[in-house]
Ligand code: ADP
């Protein structure tokens with residue numbers, strides 16, 4: 001399908017291990033649009049990404065998610081991928097024994113469907129071209145998926161997957177973390193090259209820096225498991241200059257995090273990686 005996508009999220013609530021993390025989230029993303037979700041650590045951003053993709057640990061308790069009117073929540077993870085959803089994870093997994101080439105070719109073929117598999121020669125040409133764009137060493141093709149990759153190499157590899165899978169709705173979860181300024185520019189170029197009326201983006205980021213390279217159409221602030229404020233690129237700029245405190249003051253929010261018992265409340269920036 002190559003028509004413009006429309007992802008609609010309505011009143012989404014989700015729990016993990018019995019704790020409610022998403023508390024009624026609304027968002028609509030259409031083809032051609034780039035939405036940024038910004039927010040302090042522990043406000044539910046990665047939970048949103050994982051829930052949209054169908055990670056089995058997260059249980060949706062209320063609300064609806066549709067892509068072009070189709071019920072996403074009813075779809076298995078692979079069906080979501082085939083429908084064109086894609087997530088570049090904040091903490092990509094390492095998979096020993098599966099090479100990057102094996103993984104990508106399987107993913108491409110799963111997306112293309114039976115009888116329409118990509119030929120080996122076309123696959124190799126495609127990989128070579130995209131890896132060159134991302135300034136990745138060709139040897140990464142034959143390494144086990146993400147094994148021993150640096151943080152920045154993993155992020156480039158996520159973008160490589162995005163480039164070859166050509167998803168319709170791209171979710172990037174803190175793709176900027178672990179990237180130095182050159183890598184950030186390369187990754188941003190990759191994303192910008194993919195901007196199209198037939199593709200929508202949800203870019204989750206803690207820092208405004210990435211948005212200097214990828215100009216969003218809409219900026220949303222996430223706190224307490226929901227979107228509490230939305231605006232244009234100027235909102236990201238203000239957050240960069242002034243931090244998040246003014247948003248909390250304006251909305252009367254004392255603690256922006258979600259899902260932690262009070263006795264376990266930890267200061268910002270101490271949320272441990274989960275993958
Ligand atoms: P963000 O991406 O905004 O930093 P997360 O969605 O990662 O926030 O986390 C929000 C809350 O959900 C945190 O309190 C976190 O500890 C909790 N949480 C998320 N995933 C898990 C998990 N797999 N197991 C237990 N708690 C989780």
Ligand code: MG
Pocket residue numbers: 045046047090174
């Ligand atoms: Mg996160």
